[in-house]
Amino acid sequence: MESVIRGAAIYVVLLIIIRLSGRRTLAQMTPFDLVLILIVAETTQQALLGDDFSIINSIVLILTLFVVDIGLSFVKQRVGPLEKWLDGQPTLLLSHGQPDLKALSRTRLSVEDIMEAARSRQGIDRLDRIRFAVLETTGEISIIPERG
Secondary structure, three states, X not given: OHHHHHHHXXXXXXXXXXXXXXXXXXXXXXXXXXXXXHHHHHHHHHHHHOOOOOHHHHHHHHHHHHHHHHHHHHHHHXXXXXXXXXXXXXXXXXXXXXXXXXXXXXXXXXXXXXXXHHHHHHOOOOHHHEEEEEEOOOOOEEEEEOOO
């Protein structure tokens, strides 16, 4: 029973920390982000398993994490504000070529991140050719080009 409680608690704590840390995608990971994830993974493993490294304990922990994840998805469907907090909302980063500096700061993104998305997704090479840049809840940057 201790493993189940420990697993559920670690899941919730990691979910909160990841949610508060921002919406960067794996494609936007820096070497620092990768090192951080590796350290967190090792620390999490030690916190989850404690002194019990048995296969049964590992299976119980895996099942616990999946059950918590599935349960949380059901709760999110029924409680709208919880879903918005956990998954976030799209964030307008740029409008008609003008970056929203507060939104960029809050999301820890830069104009260069927007331009990278604009070049790779739309072939756009200048800010004034972007009508809107939106940080989606998935961490992707959507680019809507100016008409004309």
